[in-house]
Amino acid sequence: MSIQTPIPVRDVSFRGLRQSCSNCSLRELCLPVGLNQDELRQLDTIISQGRPIKRGEALYRAGEPFRSLYAVRLGFFKASVISEDGREQVTGFHMTGELLGMDAISTDFHTCDAIALEDSEVCELPFGDIETLARDVPALQHHLYKVMSREIVRDHGVMLLLGNMKAEERLAAFLLNLSQRFAVRGYSAMSFHLRMTREEIGSYLGLKLETVSRTLSKFQDQGYIKVQNRLIELVDVDSLKRLLNSCQG
Amino acid sequence: MSIQTPIPVRDVSFRGLRQSCSNCSLRELCLPVGLNQDELRQLDTIISQGRPIKRGEALYRAGEPFRSLYAVRLGFFKASVISEDGREQVTGFHMTGELLGMDAISTDFHTCDAIALEDSEVCELPFGDIETLARDVPALQHHLYKVMSREIVRDHGVMLLLGNMKAEERLAAFLLNLSQRFAVRGYSAMSFHLRMTREEIGSYLGLKLETVSRTLSKFQDQGYIKVQNRLIELVDVDSLKRLLNSCQG
DNA sequence: GATTTTAGTTGATCTAGATCAAGTTGTGGC
DNA sequence: GCCACAACTTGATCTAGATCAACTAAAATC
Structure with missing residues (x-):
């Protein structure tokens, strides 16, 4: 979804x-x-x-x-x-x-x-x-x-998302969604700039800003994405999608 | 809200x-x-x-x-x-x-x-x-x-509600909302029959059924409501409202 | 009206994510 | 280019609510 x-x-x-x-x-x-x-x-x-x-x-x-x-x-x-x-x-x-x-x-x-x-x-x-x-x-x-x-x-x-998913699933869904919407508008799907703060992401996803930050770091450690401040690069989209599909909340 | x-x-x-x-x-x-x-x-x-x-x-x-x-x-x-x-x-x-x-x-x-x-x-x-x-x-x-x-x-x-509130606040909001909607339709605002299971309430509120059950019991212990299976009686509406207003999520 | 099934309660334990805290990095203003 | 402030990261700890489990009560079904 x-x-x-x-x-x-x-x-x-x-x-x-x-x-x-x-x-x-x-x-x-x-x-x-x-x-x-x-x-x-x-x-x-x-x-x-x-x-x-x-x-x-x-x-x-x-x-x-x-x-x-x-x-x-x-x-x-x-x-x-x-x-x-x-x-x-x-x-x-x-x-x-x-x-x-x-x-x-x-x-x-x-x-x-x-x-x-x-x-x-x-x-x-x-x-x-x-x-x-x-x-x-x-x-x-x-x-x-x-x-x-x-x-x-x-x-x-x-x-x-708010009612059923865990933090990692929420973040993955969020990143994939942004990616798709940028792509549709002719921007890169694999690399984009977040316009919002970690706190705003957290507010949207029902998480605290620390959790957003930690989860992004975790994704980076796992090789799913690269994070440089607000610049996000999706490295392993399939893994992110797998996170979403296999969610057994 | x-x-x-x-x-x-x-x-x-x-x-x-x-x-x-x-x-x-x-x-x-x-x-x-x-x-x-x-x-x-x-x-x-x-x-x-x-x-x-x-x-x-x-x-x-x-x-x-x-x-x-x-x-x-x-x-x-x-x-x-x-x-x-x-x-x-x-x-x-x-x-x-x-x-x-x-x-x-x-x-x-x-x-x-x-x-x-x-x-x-x-x-x-x-x-x-x-x-x-x-x-x-x-x-x-x-x-x-x-x-x-x-x-x-x-x-x-x-x-x-799903992004910011705690279990008690969610339940209080839920009960007050139902109460108002029944009242508007000419039914009692103070006493009504829940048509849905605890699990369905939980799904709506982003909680597990056990938490719904426990929180209802807690409200009853505190004298806010009376619960008899699916029959709910609101005893202390003000306290329920206070729960909502003072929520510092 | 007895029996199976489903719904609900309550307790014990566990854990994801919140909270608290300290430090780092980045950014806008002068 | 320096300063001040806001954004972000990371670690340590805590806790609300999930999970697991056992039991009770209420409906359906026969």
Whole structure:
């Protein structure tokens, strides 16, 4: 199972990229599959130009009124909920092409924080407008349902991970998932830079930062990976996968 | 925080109940708020009669092709995903008025099993038809987005629970959540029958059945609850809530 | 209504991962 | 380029919850 379903970029939410309209032509960046020229033009009028978010800044925070969904155009985000007593639970890491903010539709307020882990850029998609357009464009309507459904499936995968797996299995699943998602976006599957701290990984995986650190070291000792600070190289992917398959939790 | 957001029944998915059309008049049972007479009539034509599911039977199973969402009309379900190596993770318990199957929109196949934990009855909502109708009925379209969003928020709550909380906190959250949801449906908030085994509770909460049993006994010893097999009586709700608020995980 | 089966409790022990602690490395700010 | 602070590693110890085990109680089944 994969904790963050690896999906071809074209399916993630919106795809493509062209430098025409300023920096964020929805026409190509945020293009749901199967729209015709006219429908695309309509979409373009709705979607705002790219908005840059500096590393460390919040795209939105829990409690803020909901207006728009955001498509990550470039960069890397973490989403997290904070419990009343201040504990943070990272609910996901989001990269190019993924959609943020769907949790907020429920109450018209954001229920989690979205923080940029590197300098990033998003497309703002005003939800009211999107919803209206979706009525005229069945493909868009269906696409939105699909993207939300996929988020639910992903969350179930995380529950399975948190509820059933041991530390090594969690880390292996996490690394393999990241690897796949980078690969899909044209980056190396075998070597990548972690944008998040050990503590954030731990929060996502239900582990303490020391356990994350130790487990990474263990993987390195066993020759599964090489770790240099936040640079990860996957050396023996099969062994990592075996860790996952043979997990008898 | 609540692991399974307590929501007034009218918001859960569809509401109302009348004995007119056989046993499952959508007109009242599965009525999204804010539809007019004509829209209701349209809905009625789409939705199938109530379908009974016996205790222990599956409403659907992972891998089956997706056709419809299901509104629980009566009864109690568990939803669970099974990992490749056979581990079960219960992803939720669902009662009257809640919607099942939204995870399947993503791939057009169900990704989890839905098993009745008592004799139950559901309304089948063919998704294609619902989607088509939603184009003409903005309130219905928006309602569907909301329901799916709410599921995402609920899942984030479970992640927080699984990632951060200790056994006692998880159990307290679980009992309080059940209590609220029963209350909303007109049943007693202080005393209710658990439809699931200790093992199923444990699977949902990321605990072993022995730990669930022990923790319930502990709560009873401390005078928080009374346990008689599957009958739970909440004696000291405040203490249970305090357990949750003061959790310093 | 007796019997088999399944669900639940409780105790003893073990262990994965948390916690505490000390040191190292890396990074952003001036 | 130096300083201060944040991120990371590694070791020693502790503990919540898992595991193993034995027993009891409640349902199904015949």
